[in-house]
Amino acid sequence: MPEQLYTDWAIQAYLDKLAGSDPEPGGGSVAALTGALGAGLVTMVTALTLGKEKYAAVQDDMAWLRNEAEQLRADLAGFVSADAEAYAKVAAAMKMPRGTDTEKAERSTVLQAALRGAADVPLKVAEAALAVARLSQPAAEKGNTNAVSDAGVAVLLADASAQAAALNVKINLAWIEDAAFKTETWSRIESILEETGRLRDLVLALTYDKI
Amino acid sequence: MPEQLYTDWAIQAYLDKLAGSDPEPGGGSVAALTGALGAGLVTMVTALTLGKEKYAAVQDDMAWLRNEAEQLRADLAGFVSADAEAYAKVAAAMKMPRGTDTEKAERSTVLQAALRGAADVPLKVAEAALAVARLSQPAAEKGNTNAVSDAGVAVLLADASAQAAALNVKINLAWIEDAAFKTETWSRIESILEETGRLRDLVLALTYDKI
Numbered sequence: 001m002p003e004q005l006y007t008d009w010a011i012q013a014y015l016d017k018l019a020g021s022d023p024e025p026g027g028g029s030v031a032a033l034t035g036a037l038g039a040g041l042v043t044m045v046t047a048l049t050l051g052k053e054k055y056a057a058v059q060d061d062m063a064w065l066r067n068e069a070e071q072l073r074a075d076l077a078g079f080v081s082a083d084a085e086a087y088a089k090v091a092a093a094m095k096m097p098r099g100t101d102t103e104k105a106e107r108s109t110v111l112q113a114a115l116r117g118a119a120d121v122p123l124k125v126a127e128a129a130l131a132v133a134r135l136s137q138p139a140a141e142k143g144n145t146n147a148v149s150d151a152g153v154a155v156l157l158a159d160a161s162a163q164a165a166a167l168n169v170k171i172n173l174a175w176i177e178d179a180a181f182k183t184e185t186w187s188r189i190e191s192i193l194e195e196t197g198r199l200r201d202l203v204l205a206l207t208y209d210k211i
Numbered sequence: 212m213p214e215q216l217y218t219d220w221a222i223q224a225y226l227d228k229l230a231g232s233d234p235e236p237g238g239g240s241v242a243a244l245t246g247a248l249g250a251g252l253v254t255m256v257t258a259l260t261l262g263k264e265k266y267a268a269v270q271d272d273m274a275w276l277r278n279e280a281e282q283l284r285a286d287l288a289g290f291v292s293a294d295a296e297a298y299a300k301v302a303a304a305m306k307m308p309r310g311t312d313t314e315k316a317e318r319s320t321v322l323q324a325a326l327r328g329a330a331d332v333p334l335k336v337a338e339a340a341l342a343v344a345r346l347s348q349p350a351a352e353k354g355n356t357n358a359v360s361d362a363g364v365a366v367l368l369a370d371a372s373a374q375a376a377a378l379n380v381k382i383n384l385a386w387i388e389d390a391a392f393k394t395e396t397w398s399r400i401e402s403i404l405e406e407t408g409r410l411r412d413l414v415l416a417l418t419y420d421k422i
Contacts, residue, residue, distance in 0.1 A: 007223040014222060015247055015288060019254035019281070023357075026255065027364030030248050034368065036226055037241050043230035044237065070230070077226060146234075149382045153238030153375040157245065160371035163415070164364040170422050171360045204374070211381050 005081045023091075024084040028122050031164035032079035035129040038157030039073035041150045042135045045143040058142040065143075069135050072128050076161075079128070083121045083168070089114040090172075112177060119172035122165035123185060126192045129165060133158035133199040140206045152207030159200040162192055216292045234302075235295040239333050242375035243290035246340040249368030250284035252361045253346045256354040269353040276354075280346050283339050287372075290336050294379070297332045300325040301383075323388060330383035330396060333376035337403045340376060344369035344410040351417045363418030370411040373403055 006014055006025060018025050046066040049055045055062070093111035098104045133155050140151035166189045173182045217225055217236060229236050257277040260266045266273070304322035309315045344366050351362035377400045384393045 005223075007226070008221050010219055011222055011225060011244070011291070012216075012218040012288065015218070015251045015284065018248065018251040019258065019284065021255075021258035023255075023259065026358075027252060027361045030252065030364055030368070033222070033248070034245065034371070037229065037244070040226045040229040041238060041241065044232075044234075047230065047232035048234065073226065073230065077223065080222070147237075149378040150238045152378045153241060156371045156374050157241070160245070160367045163367050167360040167363045167418060167422070170419070174422055207378060208381070211378070211385055 006084065007077050007080055024087045025080070026084075026087070027164055028083035028087065028118075028125070028168035029080050031122060031129075031161050031168060032076050032083055032125045034157050034164060035125055035132055035161035036073050036076035036080065038129070038132045038136070038154040038161060039069045039076055041154040041157070042069040042132060042139045043073065045139040045147045045151050045154075048147045049142075049144040052144065055142075055144060061138060061142050065135055065138055069132070072132050072135070076125065076128050076132075079121055079125050083118075083125070086114070086118040086121045090118045111175075115172050115176050116178075116181070119169050119176065119185060122168035122172075123188065125165040126162045126169065126189060129158045129161035130192045130196050133162070133196045133203070136203045137199060137206070140203050140210070145210055148207050148210040152204055155200050155203035155207075159196040162196040166193055217295065218288050218291055235298045236291070237298070238375055239294035239298065239329075239336070239379035240291050242333060242340075242372050242379060243287050243294055243336045245368050245375060246336055246343055246372035247284050247287035247291065249340070249343045249347070249365040249372060250280045250287055252365040252368070253280040253343060253350045254284060256350040256358045256362050256365075259358045260353075260355040263355065266353075266355060272349060272353050276346055276349055280343070283342050283346070287336065287339050287343075290332055290339070294329075294332045294336070297325070297329040301329045322386075326383050326387050327389075327392070330380050330387065333379035333383075334396060334400065336376040337373045337380065337400060340369045340372035341403045341407050344373070344407045344414070347414045348410060348417070351414050351421070356421055359418050359421040363415055366411050366414035366418075370407040373407040377404055 046062045049062045093114040096107040098107050136151050136155040140148055169189055176182055257273045260273045304325045307318040309318050347362050347366035351359055380400050387393055
């Protein structure tokens with residue numbers, strides 16, 4: 001676990017730690033960062049549209065869009081470190097002794113709880129990434145045309161973030177024993193990926209039409 | 212243009228500037244960062260495989276993979292700021308006077324050169340992202356199975372990076388007058404996107420098979 005939030009680290013330092021032999025930060029943390037970058041691009045489109053007379057008719061839409069995107073950006077930025085922390089709990093549980101039956105049972109209880117926590121963070125990342133993908137559509141449709149490519153990049157990042165988060169949900173589910181939890185969680189992920197994929201195609205087509 | 216390289220900025224500060232009303236950094240810079248994160252994940256897979264007896268047979272492959280990924284990570288990290296600098300040159304050329312025919316001609320010459328530069332950076336990003344996508348395949352196939360999801364995230368980011376870079380090539384090409392340059396550049400982008408899309412499907416399938 002980092003001594004400070006990863007979002008306070010320099011980009012280069014984060015990249016260097018990512019590339020190192022420590023398993024965290026890994027794909028789960030990066031999934032969250034990718035989503036936060038997408039949310040930041042949606043906000044940027046609103047920032048380039050708000051206060052512009054040419055876009056007077058969409059000022060209320062843009063103000064709403066900005067608030068939504070900024071909340072998602074804050075949530076996703078928080079998950080950049082939260083994912084690493086959830087991983088650390090799993091790693092700690094793995095190291096618990098399993099010499100006796102009591103120790104085995106205790107380790108299993110703690111590990112199963114840690115795995116649920118580690119699956120929950122990327123699930124939340126995927127939900128937030130889907131929300132970013134949804135916001136990219138009005139950003140591309142109604143935002144400043146000069147910034148439409150930024151709305152297009154936002155949907156690409158939102159989809160990649162959801163897909164990356166899904167892989168990180170899957171690796172934790174693989175070790176979870178509660179079959180109902182596994183089925184329910186994966187079913188939610190599948191519906192998220194279906195919608196982010198649909199939005200990616202739709203918003204990319206909108207974007208290319210306007211460039 | 213930033214006073215220091217964006218990669219020396221804290222992640223949160225970069226996200227905040229991205230979300231602001233300054234058009235840079237925008238989607239082009241983020242495309243490069245996304246690719247650098249993908250390259251970092253490929254390196255991480257090699258770091259978790261090198262020196263492990265279980266993976267003795269693939270040590271040479273991993274050493275090669277590591278060198279390639281680290282070069283691409285350095286290149287892509289450099290493009291995070293280079294994209295913003297190329298944009299600044301276009302913005303400066305746009306502000307040149309066009310009162311007389313001489314001024315118009317001079318502005319046009321400078322602007323066309325700046326636009327080529329601004330199209331060239333995301334083209335290089337797309338080329339590097341394709342190279343990262345190619346490396347993610349041996350990372351998923353031969354790397355430490357415990358890190359296979361990181362190889363999967365790498366290909367997702369490489370594909371999103373190439374797609375995002377393509378949008379940024381397109382917006383600059385829209386204003387370039389040299390028809391041959393436009394056709395040639397876009398044709399290269401189309402073949403890059405075809406291959407990154409193919410690799411995304413292939414490496415994701417490989418990854419899900421191993422989780």
